[in-house]
Amino acid sequence: MKNKMGIILPLLALFVGSTGLAETPEDYRFPRECTMTPDGNPVPLCGKPLTKTPVVVRNEGASLKTYPEYFVPEQEELAPNEMRLTAVGSGNPPVRRGQASTSWLVELGNGDKFLIDAGGGTVPALWSLRIPLAQLDKLFLTHLHLDHVGGIFNLWDSMGWARNTPLHIWGASGSTPELGVAAFAEHVAKAAAWHTRSKRGIILERRRAAHCARVRLSGSSPRRTRIALVYDENDVKIYAFPVDHILEGAVGYRLEWNGLSMAYTGDSIPTRQEAEQAAGVDVFIHELFIDAPTFAKQNNMPLQFAENVVHEHTPADMLGRIFAIAKPALGVGTHFFTNDYTIDPAFEGIASEYSGPVVIAQDLMVINVTPEQIVTRMAKTDLLSWAAPPPPPPPGAKRPQLDPPVTEGRTPQWVMDTRLTGEE
Numbered sequence: 001m002k003n004k005m006g007i008i009l010p011l012l013a014l015f016v017g018s019t020g021l022a023e024t025p026e027d028y029r030f031p032r033e034c035t036m037t038p039d040g041n042p043v044p045l046c047g048k049p050l051t052k053t054p055v056v057v058r059n060e061g062a063s064l065k066t067y068p069e070y071f072v073p074e075q076e077e078l079a080p081n082e083m084r085l086t087a088v089g090s091g092n093p094p095v096r097r098g099q100a101s102t103s104w105l106v107e108l109g110n111g112d113k114f115l116i117d118a119g120g121g122t123v124p125a126l127w128s129l130r131i132p133l134a135q136l137d138k139l140f141l142t143h144l145h146l147d148h149v150g151g152i153f154n155l156w157d158s159m160g161w162a163r164n165t166p167l168h169i170w171g172a173s174g175s176t177p178e179l180g181v182a183a184f185a186e187h188v189a190k191a192a193a194w195h196t197r198s199k200r201g202i203i204l205e206r207r208r209a210a211h212c213a214r215v216r217l218s219g220s221s222p223r224r225t226r227i228a229l230v231y232d233e234n235d236v237k238i239y240a241f242p243v244d245h246i247l248e249g250a251v252g253y254r255l256e257w258n259g260l261s262m263a264y265t266g267d268s269i270p271t272r273q274e275a276e277q278a279a280g281v282d283v284f285i286h287e288l289f290i291d292a293p294t295f296a297k298q299n300n301m302p303l304q305f306a307e308n309v310v311h312e313h314t315p316a317d318m319l320g321r322i323f324a325i326a327k328p329a330l331g332v333g334t335h336f337f338t339n340d341y342t343i344d345p346a347f348e349g350i351a352s353e354y355s356g357p358v359v360i361a362q363d364l365m366v367i368n369v370t371p372e373q374i375v376t377r378m379a380k381t382d383l384l385s386w387a388a389p390p391p392p393p394p395p396g397a398k399r400p401q402l403d404p405p406v407t408e409g410r411t412p413q414w415v416m417d418t419r420l421t422g423e424e
Ligand SMILES: [Zn+2]
Pocket: 092, 093, 102, 145, 147, 148, 267, 335
């Protein structure tokens, strides 16, 4: 793999500190020196992935692709048989400066891109990855908790001017229509009425309506659906399966393409169902929750409240048990409060049930998956990045006409009559 200056960087660069490439761009998300926790894990926000297995070699005899120490947007092409998974947001409902809420980006070597969940704070990360947001038109929602959908207005708005196709949303139907993803998308569009009206005649706002595909899973009916094919295009298959997270309408997804696979289960109480549906995938991304006393203390919350929340999630030892059943090539814990003092207990809890390769996600952690190896690194991004250029329009495509500008409901005339002209 070549960097900007055409230097071949050895795989060893993953482990031996900075390289020329590591200096570009400067990323102020990594303000800390990489000291180690008592158990020998790197501390968060130092530019290293939280794992003891940044490289999982799957085929000892194969010649292995080498990667720079950091993933830098626009400097690495995916190979035709390669998948890249990026933790766009690795956190919880409290959006933190160092950890956004939940979102994962899946990019395939055939050019397809999928976004799973879009929590608060995740769109700035997508922007910094220099992906033309107009290309992100396939959003799969695991459930409708706000930490998984809170960024949807930003996503919708950021797609803006370059966008000629709708944002397609997949998600579950709930136990009643108002609890389903279709009602959610309809109300998002309704809530944006002022915004949408104001953009008439300025940009192609009407092209941006959210189209919705409902994943119908008969969760509590006698005809139980264990797993359903919900997307089948361009050799990509995505399956949805129910998970146990408070209400009917919470699902996990399993994506298969070109012999590679990943699963992401959103939020859930551990069940054999989800472990079986994710069995044997290359990368299994699963939530991981801290213990109730720490959660209560750090959030100034009564212990009983904290226990109620934790009860709907997955503690570390149970995540280990899930991985032990599913046996992924790499297990990823996400939706976790990464702090210096939470890392070691989490790894210890997982290790009490499972000894395979495990990573705890941080924002903009990047996992490259090939048949030969799985490599986990951090992305270095420009925090003040501008928009990536959109892909060229298809040959012969005409730019759609703008709607006529808005006339009704404009700013009151008497306010407009006081506009400054510069000649006062
Ligand atoms: Zn959540």
